Amino acid sequence: xxxxxxxxxxxxxxxxxxxxxxxxxxxxxxxxxxxxxxxxxxxxxxxxxxxxxxxxxxxxxxxxxxxxxxxxxxxxxxxxxxxxxxxxxxxxxxxxxxxxxxxxxxxxxxxxxxxxxxxxxxxxxxxxxxxxxxxxxxxxxxxxxxxxxxxxxxxxxxxxxxxxxxxxxxxxxxxxxxxxxxxxxxxxxxxxxxxxxxxxx
Amino acid sequence: xxxxxxxxxxxxxxxxxxxxxxxxxxxxxxxxxxxxxxxxxxxxxxxxxxxxxxxxxxxxxxxxxxxxxxxxxxxxxxxxxxxxxxxxxxxxxxxxxxxxxxxxxxxxxxxxxxxxxxxxxxxxxxxxxxxxxxxxxxxxxxxxxxxxxxxxxxxxxxxxxxxxxxxxxxxxxxxxxxxxxxxxxxxxxxxxxxxxxxxxx
Numbered sequence: 001x002x003x004x005x006x007x008x009x010x011x012x013x014x015x016x017x018x019x020x021x022x023x024x025x026x027x028x029x030x031x032x033x034x035x036x037x038x039x040x041x042x043x044x045x046x047x048x049x050x051x052x053x054x055x056x057x058x059x060x061x062x063x064x065x066x067x068x069x070x071x072x073x074x075x076x077x078x079x080x081x082x083x084x085x086x087x088x089x090x091x092x093x094x095x096x097x098x099x100x101x102x103x104x105x106x107x108x109x110x111x112x113x114x115x116x117x118x119x120x121x122x123x124x125x126x127x128x129x130x131x132x133x134x135x136x137x138x139x140x141x142x143x144x145x146x147x148x149x150x151x152x153x154x155x156x157x158x159x160x161x162x163x164x165x166x167x168x169x170x171x172x173x174x175x176x177x178x179x180x181x182x183x184x185x186x187x188x189x190x191x192x193x194x195x196x197x198x199x200x201x
Numbered sequence: 202x203x204x205x206x207x208x209x210x211x212x213x214x215x216x217x218x219x220x221x222x223x224x225x226x227x228x229x230x231x232x233x234x235x236x237x238x239x240x241x242x243x244x245x246x247x248x249x250x251x252x253x254x255x256x257x258x259x260x261x262x263x264x265x266x267x268x269x270x271x272x273x274x275x276x277x278x279x280x281x282x283x284x285x286x287x288x289x290x291x292x293x294x295x296x297x298x299x300x301x302x303x304x305x306x307x308x309x310x311x312x313x314x315x316x317x318x319x320x321x322x323x324x325x326x327x328x329x330x331x332x333x334x335x336x337x338x339x340x341x342x343x344x345x346x347x348x349x350x351x352x353x354x355x356x357x358x359x360x361x362x363x364x365x366x367x368x369x370x371x372x373x374x375x376x377x378x379x380x381x382x383x384x385x386x387x388x389x390x391x392x393x394x395x396x397x398x399x400x401x402x
Contacts (some may be wrong), residue, residue: 005296009257013250020232031221047251054244065331068208077379095206152360
């Protein structure tokens with residue numbers, strides 16, 4: 001272990017930084033030494049920011065996106081189309097869609113995807129709350145934008161099944177060749193689907 | 202920018218995390234979301250660790266390595282050979298050598314290497330203090346273990362020059378093919394040097 005040779009408080013910081021995703025012990029040591037060399041002001045700000053995020057950020061009671069004031073800015077925005085709800089797995093997916101600028105409706109964040117292997121069933125996701133919104137609010141379309149991997153597809157199928165009993169249009173985000181993509185590097189399933197769904201130009 | 206779509210305190214954390222070396226905005230967002238999802242306890246510990254490192258860790262007044270109590274454990278260790286001083290650029294180099302277990306003397310950390318391009322001259326490094334140790338303590342050998350890149354070599358040459366006037370043996374860490382190395386991936390300079398310095402077996 002690299003750590004033993006550093007002073008105790010530095011070892012403790014390295015240990016905790018290496019719990020972060022994608023951060024091994026060597027990277028953690030590099031980050032810790034950087035923090036040690038940074039200004040008192042920078043270190044204090046980083047330390048405070050970590051606490052603030054935990055204190056201030058909560059889930060929007062409507063869409064379960066991240067917010068500091070509930071409901072979130074998107075749910076409060078009168079200029080958005082509240083009759084279309086886009087369902088995503090994680091807050092980061094919501095942000096990716098917002099960045100694309102392609103969607104002007106509202107969101108619903110499931111906080112995960114169905115994954116029997118990991119013991120994640122329908123009750124672990126915000127599905128009940130989604131159904132609640134459909135029964136209470138005037139929602140015309142539910143656009144399923146869960147990931148296109150196994151868990152995401154299973155979740156979309158499950159939701160499509162659940163929502164069959166409600167008077168809403170259920171749609172799924174399109175699969176195909178990514179723009180700028182190179183066909184020879186693409187997996188067969190994507191390519192086959194893209195070919196099957198070819199459109200006249 | 203990805204960040205704008207996240208709540209303000211999260212944006213602030215992402216901004217500060219992305220100042221860390223090798224951490225871009227996307228990685229910073231991933232780390233921030235992980236911290237947000239982690240337990241209150243874990244977040245508090247990380248936050249506190251950052252402050253503690255800045256508060257507790259200082260430079261050893263003898264070798265300028267990192268320590269919580271001055272002098273450091275290595276300088277205090279009576280079982281080590283205090284007549285051999287190994288000169289390194291950074292505390293992380295000291296740790297790398299300690300890990301190797303090959304050195305049982307004491308260290309001197311320069312905190313950098315000569316780099317005229319970046320405005321780092323002899324006065325910016327702990328060279329004066331190294332000379333001070335040589336004049337005061339009973340030191341027989343100074344082993345230069347600065348990096349083998351341009352700056353490290355320049356620093357070693359400079360130190361060898363400076364130390365000429367003192368009754369100490371000045372040595373340099375050996376260059377050659379790394380153990381487990383593949384000749385075809387090695388740069389020409391290393392290979393040429395390794396060939397020139399070949400030894401009988």
